[in-house]
Amino acid sequence: MRPITRSATLAASALGAGALLALAAPVAAHAHVVVTPGEAAAASYTVLEFASGHGCDESPTTSFTVDIPEQILSVTPNLKEGWTIEKVIEQLDEPAEGAHGTQVTERVAQVVYTAATPIPDGYRDSFEVQVFLPEEVAGERLEFPVLQSCVEGETNWNESPGADGAEPEHPAPAIVVGEAASDGHGHGDDGHDDSAETASATSTAASDASVDVLARVVGIAGLAVGVVGVVIALAARRGRKA
Template sequence: MNATTPRPTFRKPAVLGAVAIGAGALLAVGAPLAASAHVSVTPTSTAAGSYTVLSFAVGHGCDGSPTTSLSFEIPEEINAVTPTVNPNWTIDKQMAPLAKPITDSHGEQLAERVGTVVYTAKTPLADGYRDTVSFQVQLPADAEGKTLVFPVTQTCEVGQTDWTDVAKDGQTEDDLESPAPVVVVTAAEAGDHHGGAAMDDDGDGDHTEAAAATDAGTTDVLGRVLGIAGLVVGAAGIVIAASARRAASDAKRQA
């Protein structure tokens, strides 16, 4: 090779390899974290006046500490709550007095409402493991367009997290450190609200709760897909970087 001929460099492939490795690492690590960053809620219905099963998913503890209980505050607009039994948790409904007695849809007088539902883990839920708890409520008939907030206190063996932040004007959930689960009520739908959202053809609600569990798992599936994509990109980056090193080494020997 002529002494004046510039020696080829291979910085670009090496840089591309490093970028690919970094991107893969971010996808593999960041996606699962984003998928389980907070307590999320999935409703079977959001229509005003409908019965809906709200499924709440939790996939992490408090800075690594296992979860021992989840306490849900029920919005004042909701009077009755029917928790779904979960064999991993005990359930306690705590009542709160109503300022003024009301008549429910069955014609019964109510002087108190369910103010809090507490799920206590029979065995603490380890950090990094996911579980879902759910309960049925009837959304207010006159709440179209309203956001119902369900603040959650996550208590762990060490510490607790209060999922109580609510987005203000101009904010999104991503701007909040500890966002509370919320349900935005939509327009009422035609049909029998008493059973439409929560009951299947047999009247037992199994189908809708299964659908809620499926929807609640969608985020986890997305996280896994992105994680796999990250591993693939990272592997490609390693191959590119190795090829660049071999090419550079061969060029030096030929020189």
């Protein structure tokens, strides 16, 4: 049996590194609990989709608890088959004006989605919550911290970016609130903003496209590393024959 040469080992290592780099790209791109759309208009209803494709250190996910920013007084979770949904109510210190100009004395402070069957690590799932973004939060960045509970352990996605804008280890899902629509309408005939849903779909598509491009670039780079390794190995073999 011919012994494995150093050049062959180098080629195998390079190919292995390239393959791992290519495969790791999509995983790294989806390593957080994320929310879409990333931007929404003030004075409007917006459907926020929270999604995750991993557990807690590979342990299956059992529930997600979403903290609602105190500025938001109107929250409507979407029903989801296979999940139980709980709205945690908080009493306000004093009455506040709600989405339709009515006085409200309480708000939904948290929404808890609990899975009937734990979600295995490596499988993506999502849920939606409709919120009304008041006009006074225009120009602000709103965070929606999420506690991800698992069969073993939990992960609290509640950290803000650093002063230099660097992403923390466990970033809180967040959106940026833009100015209110010029027509002054906060919702469509069915009680929610059609333009917000269109923006959500556009933002989600753009986000997916960006992730796909990043994954492809990193994947190509990984394959390039493998090709370079093969070239080096062939060159070494030709040198020995000469």
